[in-house]
Amino acid sequence: MTVHVDFEPVGRRGQCPTGSTLLNCARELGVDLVNLCGGGGTCGRCVVQIMEGEVSTPTSSEGKFLSSEQLAAGYRLACQTVPLGNCKVRVPPESLTTPQRTQVEGEELPVAVEPPVQTYLVTLDPPSLDDLRADAGRLLEALAQQYGVMVSILDLAVLRELPLRLRGEGWQVRVAVRDEEVVALLPSAVRPLGLAVDLGTTKIAAYLVDLETGRTLAVKGVMNPQIAYGEDVIARLAFAGESPAQAARLQELVVETLNQTAIEMCAEARVAPAHIVEAVVVGNTAMHHLFVGLPVDQLAKAPYVPAVASALDVKARDLGLHFAPGATVHLLPNIAGYVGADHVAMLLATGVTQAEGLVLAIDIGTNTEVCLVNHGTLTSLSCASGPAFEGAHIKHGMRAANGAIERLRLVDDRVEYQTIGGAPPVGLCGSGILDTLAQLYQAGIVDSRGRMGEHPRVRDVQGVREFVLVAEDEWGDGRPAITFTQKDVRELQLAKGAMRTGINVLLEVNGVTSDEINQVIIAGAFGTYIDVASAVAIGMLPRLPLDRFRQVGNAAGMGAKLALISKTKRREAQAIASRVRYIELATAPQFATTFAQAMYLG
């Protein structure tokens, strides 16, 4: 039994199983609703408006997040609402996860091209009654004779296509060799391709590379489609942990997206996905495990250990990727359950591990990984900064989509702001949230303990103070107000406190102080867009001269690319992973006192 559900204005409609929540219907139909809690009714983000049709009665969860006026107007949480028949549903822009600004560019280190896969143009004598050698032996002997390359193994998929390829290409093929194995047969005029991927919790950045020259042929940023099943790592691990089928679904979603992204990038560069012979994928440990199809239960429970930490080589086909039949996916090493290969890639790309003096490298995200490089020794940890900077748990927070306020200044009592795409304001994205708190703090409206004081723009709503950024009547189009609440301040104090605690514990463990830091490297999409001065103002980052900060963009993606084109960089990544001293922040003795301290603003 099914019901017909119509999601507008996105225009997706179709039959969905009777009894499914609207969130599941949306997933079925490919509508990416925001949801941070994985459908548990606890984040209140998947707001939709019922336009036509009967649905189930509101749950107590919905009562918490929606006013009686909103419920009367048909506003509901998609995860709590089940259609009782055909219905039409409006999805407000802030409930849609896309479009999302994605950061793919980053600073690139120059590196000698030394790819793990080499190709050789080999010409063979066709078999005859006087020369009955098998195709495989014939190929390997020609490779040895013509290039002195001794290889003994052909990948099974290569072997399966060998007879047709040799005959189809007139006994001349470009043989791709990796270690001691033939991993692909390419047409003679084709150059081997590589793909570097930064597999983020929220977004995926991919780089298509000419493996011979190291040149980037195409770059693409797309959303991680797993978002529909929980926006942060915890929600996603919980979803995957419910059943192997759900874990497999998450794996397939990413693989489908990578396949599609490869097709699009190859089309742009006028090359073929079948000529991708090597890929490097980095991500946090959870993304890594979900992508490889490794169990995540032990990752989701204390003491949070990975199934595997060392670098992995996996056949692309074993993951479902449609590259060259024998292509390999190399996964850089993880360090711990919450410090993954993306951290290693970031350290690799920024070159900080060879830095002199004291350097702090921070990759800000839902989890923020921090590494302190202290005259050559590396100490890393992860702090659960939470998704507040991605707009979660913030009353008018949202992700970096159109209409999000990304910059904000208080000028006297006026609020000046800039939105993404110049659209009318919908809410606050991470950099806007950071600016708001910094401005309120600097104007004395919020004190160092985080208490919001009196101000003409501060009002009280049901006992909670809030600062009005955009008033109800400001746009004259019935648009609701955008405010910043006392509760929002507390959320941000937790987030910035976690981040600063991480930094401080690293400094303490190393017996150094923040003013000794020579450089702070800030990586990641959020880190790229923030106003560093705001971050310093609220005390999220140490108070240092601004010229000591360097915002490097997607360093993890750049690290993946380096490891793709350079065997030396790949070895270096393994060396970095084993050099890093990992600290479990929650169990560090300094944690409690430091965290209490770090909650203060300024």
Place this chain on the structure above:
Amino acid sequence: MTVHVDFEPVGRRGQCPTGSTLLNCARELGVDLVNLCGGGGTCGRCVVQIMEGEVSTPTSSEGKFLSSEQLAAGYRLACQTVPLGNCKVRVPPESLTTPQRTQVEGEELPVAVEPPVQTYLVTLDPPSLDDLRADAGRLLEALAQQYGVMVSILDLAVLRELPLRLRGEGWQVRVAVRDEEVVALLPSAVRPLGLAVDLGTTKIAAYLVDLETGRTLAVKGVMNPQIAYGEDVIARLAFAGESPAQAARLQELVVETLNQTAIEMCAEARVAPAHIVEAVVVGNTAMHHLFVGLPVDQLAKAPYVPAVASALDVKARDLGLHFAPGATVHLLPNIAGYVGADHVAMLLATGVTQAEGLVLAIDIGTNTEVCLVNHGTLTSLSCASGPAFEGAHIKHGMRAANGAIERLRLVDDRVEYQTIGGAPPVGLCGSGILDTLAQLYQAGIVDSRGRMGEHPRVRDVQGVREFVLVAEDEWGDGRPAITFTQKDVRELQLAKGAMRTGINVLLEVNGVTSDEINQVIIAGAFGTYIDVASAVAIGMLPRLPLDRFRQVGNAAGMGAKLALISKTKRREAQAIASRVRYIELATAPQFATTFAQAMYLG
């Protein structure tokens, strides 16, 4: 649209697509009809009798094989006949491929057990906040510490089950290591299993082995299910060559049978297929290629080259086998397009390659492979002896099923015979055919040129002489006569001529004569059952004292088992394959004259 087809007396019935031939209907319903030509209407073996229902009118092919009386009685060729509605079809026993006597036992060489997979019982410390090592690293470090075994790779499937296995087994597991890779995790009390398989064109022999002791736990012989798609290699390659889907179907059929056989043998031995960590499979080059999923076009056309000749290691899961998730299938090397890994296995098992003097080793089948060991040098060739000895192209020939005459003597003018299962006679299987020709020749009824002379039991049917072995009225049950025709003699002359030509060319190439042969080793199912004296009498085998012949049974299967339990034997197999000098018989200069000579009987 479908029609209902009922095959009796086997009792298989069901719906089949309208327009399908009865042969295809039989395949659909799992009724294994004999057919040598793959459904082309040229072998005349798939005779059935229409009992009820309308079918298509007879084709010209059917006119060639069936008399008008037979057609009138409803006899038809299944491959030429299409049901026009529901029908009931009788399958005569001689048209059924099963039951078939299968030969699985063979002489076994004693060998030191030295398997390629070793297991180690490893006990791990569980992770804690003070010991956050990943599961994989924890396992490998314990293996190194407790056994000094340095391994760096875990098979992907093993990695995927590692976290649950470690926790489920209380941090104690039996780790199976192959080369430098962990290929399986077994419960601590479990012994690793191996499977040796002789994958014949007609039958499959499988041996379940305790890999630690080398002891055989179960043995099973089953029919190769590909038979439904052509009984000889040529028909099967033709079927596979028609489309990748058909090739894949043949591959799946064998894999399904191996999976099922493994389940049955494991049940018998009270062990589990999931504990099979290694398999060795041997077969002729065509069976090898079809099993591995390699293209066969180049194998079916001159100059008949294999895709690969050297030994192969393939993950069992990549072939669809349900063994331990990381189990390996090792395929012994092929020598040429028509001398495959089964020949290598036979040479390995019989130990002839180390024999002194002059030894001839023959594996008799549809293709007969012969090796002459001449004071340590090995020369091999394949002769297309054809399926005559399996009953094909012989008027009353049949496979070795119930009712087949397997032994026959002329005593004065009486015919004395013995049938398989003691059942009333249905036809002649290979050993019976051989006996018949030998008896007719020795009685002077057939001369050395193969001409059938006068005799009270010789009659003329439509211009063709035939010797009546069993008369029409002999059993008083309307059973048709069983005869041996002039044409049958010619078929056998071709078969024995091909075999003897192979032997003679080997002798000539080596500059030796047949009386110098110290020993003749006869391997294979047919070779086990034949009366060597008959084979010598007609000149199929050289005239030597009978004590120089040794019938060794399924030597290929024994060779597979040796390679399964001994790395030394595996290396020896590779060495044998490279030592063999291969001769393409059809292009040997002696071929034409030798063949003309070898056609003579006696």
